[in-house]
Structures are given as structure tokens and as C-alpha cells.
Amino acid sequence: MTEAFIHGFLLSAGLILPLGVQNLFIFNQGVTQPSVYKAFPAVITAAVCDTLLILLAVLGTAYLVEQFEWLHNVIYIAGIVFLIYIAWAIWREEPQGDGGNGPITAKKQVVFALSVSLLNPHAFLDTFGVIGTNSLLYHGDALWMFTLAAIIVSWLYFFLLAFAGGFIRRIDKDYKFRKLINKISAATIFGIAVYMILQLI
Template sequence: MDLPVSSSFITGFGLCLGLIVAIGAQNAFVLRQGLRREHVLPIVVFCFIADALLITLGVAGMARLIAAHPMVATAFAAGGAAFLLAYGARAAARALRPGSMALPGSGAAAPLRHVILQLAGFTFLNPHTFLDTVVLVGSVGAQQAGALKWYFTAGAASASGLWFAGLGYGARLLAPLFQRPVAWRVLDGIVAAVMFLLAGLMAWQAFGA
């Protein structure tokens, strides 16, 4: 790569990585599935493709479209709040029932279809996902000159793929800790708190702003 190309790639990589390395609904779900070692590869591939698609749409101009139609963002926020509230309630129920803890390698794995549907909800019903990928990353990428915007897009998508692969497969390093049911109760309690907090923020964005 020459200097402008490598600079655009690195800019996209660094910006995307900085935005997605945070505790959020999607990351918490990927971490939990990684700890259970269930469908990790399809989950990582889905997250990578979804982020790459959203970033590409943002660079191609969807960020301007969303800014011009505020009701679209409101609808996403309302739907996302309801989805996260329901998932948070499920996580809280698991945390409060010691018998519901599923250790890695125990019990039947959830069907892949159900897992992907949940992941799609965390991805496409979360307005923060659109804010990060479409609006923030997409807006910066759209300012790159000519073909450099697509090197920027490649860098951003690469950061997403690297992060989710590391999160999904790296979670197994914590497996010894999560052989104890109490660790799962703590994790699900944290997940429930994060989901309820995000649901509250989204509801406020949809109806209180």
C-alpha cells in the first residue's frame, strides 16, 4: 500500500476498533456464547458481515439519509428498547435461578437459527449500532477522497472482524472461572443491568428527547 491508502486503511481500522471495544448488548451476547462455545464461528461471521454492510452503507450515503429523516432513528430506538428489555428480563431470571445456570459443554445448545435471530436483534434493532457504524464511521469514510473511502471501509471492517473473533474465541480463556455457577449468575446479572440501562436510554431517546 502507498501512504494515502495505508493511512485510510489505518484510520478506518482505528476508528472502528475504538468504537466497538465497549460493553454493549452485542458484545455481551457474543461473550456469553463464546463462554458456552456455542455457534461461535457463525456468530463471528454474522457480526463481521453486518458491520461491514452497515459501514459500507454509511460511507455510501445512508448517514445523510438517516439525518434527514429523524423518525427512522426514533423507530429504531423504540424497537431496540423493547428488545433489550425482554432480553434483560431473561438474563435477570437466569441470574436469580441457580438451577438455570448452563456450564460450558453442558446441556443442549440453542438452535443456530434462534441464536442468529437474537444476534440480529442486538445488531439491527440497536440505534447505537447505527450511530457507530453508519453515522460516525460512515461519515468519516465518506470524506475520504475517491477510492480511498473503500480502503477506509476495508480497514473498519477488518477491525470489526478481528474484535469479534477475539471476543468469541478468546472467551474460552475464562472457561475455568465459569465452571462455577456463581460466575454465571454474576455475568447474567451484569448483562441484565447493561440491557436494562441501554433499554432505558433508548426509550428516553425515542420518547423523552
């Protein structure tokens, strides 16, 4: 069982470490919210979504997505639309204190976190294609240890991203770095959306 836990932990860490759309959004909330605790709606929503995706992958939902091509396409197109909208929203967002609109509300955090978590085809591919496939190596208690490890990685990493963003906020008194992070995050997310469009074409 220890081997299964280590396997699940390392595999999930390798998948989640690159700064994709979901991670950039969580980090951005840690930076822009007045307190890191104000970013917890986004953190918890993303972690819960990842938990659900991991459980679904292990329980075999990947098979359904593979069988129904239309479902894959619907998720893919919806993901592109949401990514473009999120990129636009982050680009327009101004750090609080310079006459901007300030950080987004908890409700918007939840909606955005849901969209970047559940309407992100790459998240589905990673979760179902990698974690789901590797879970086939285990059965019984070992399978659940593998699954638990993957879930723990998601929760830990999202909280770490928010706290890292909070650290940047504390040392960035003139908001310059936060403005730069917003622009970089928005441009990266938009670039991913463009890449997805090209893949679809």
C-alpha cells in the same frame, strides 16, 4: 492508502471496544456455549451486520435516515423493545450443568445477534455518524482501504470476544462466574434500554 487504512482501523477500534449490548451478547455466547465454535452463529451474524452497516454508511445511507425522522423513531423504539427482551432472556438463562435450559440454539443466536446489531440506534449513530462522516475524507482506493479496515476490526473483535468468553468458561468449573456474567450482562442491557427510554422522553 496506508494512512486511510490506519485511520479506519483506529477509528473503528475506538468505537467497538466499549462493551455495549452487541459486544456483551457475543461475549456471553462465548461463555455459555459448550464450545466457542458453537458461538460462531452469533459472531458471524454480528460481523456480517456490522459489515453491511459500514458499507451502507460509506455509501451514504445516513442521509436517508436523517431525512426521514419517522424511520429513526421506529428503529429507536424497536431497539428498546428488543433490548428489554434480550435482557430478560439472558437474566433467565442458566449455565448448562445445573439443571437449567442450557445455551441458546444457533437459530436464537442469529435472531438475537440481528436484533442487537440492526435494531440498536447507538450502532447506527456510531456507524453512520462517525465512520460515514470520516469516510468523506477519502475517495477511490483510499476510501475502500478505510472501509476495509473498519470491517476487519469488527470481524476480529467479535471473534476475540467469543474466544475470551470461551476462556472464562474453561476456568469457571462451578458456573459461579458464568452466572454472575449473565446477571451483569442482563442488568447492563436493561440499563441501556432504560437510558434509551429516558432519551426518547
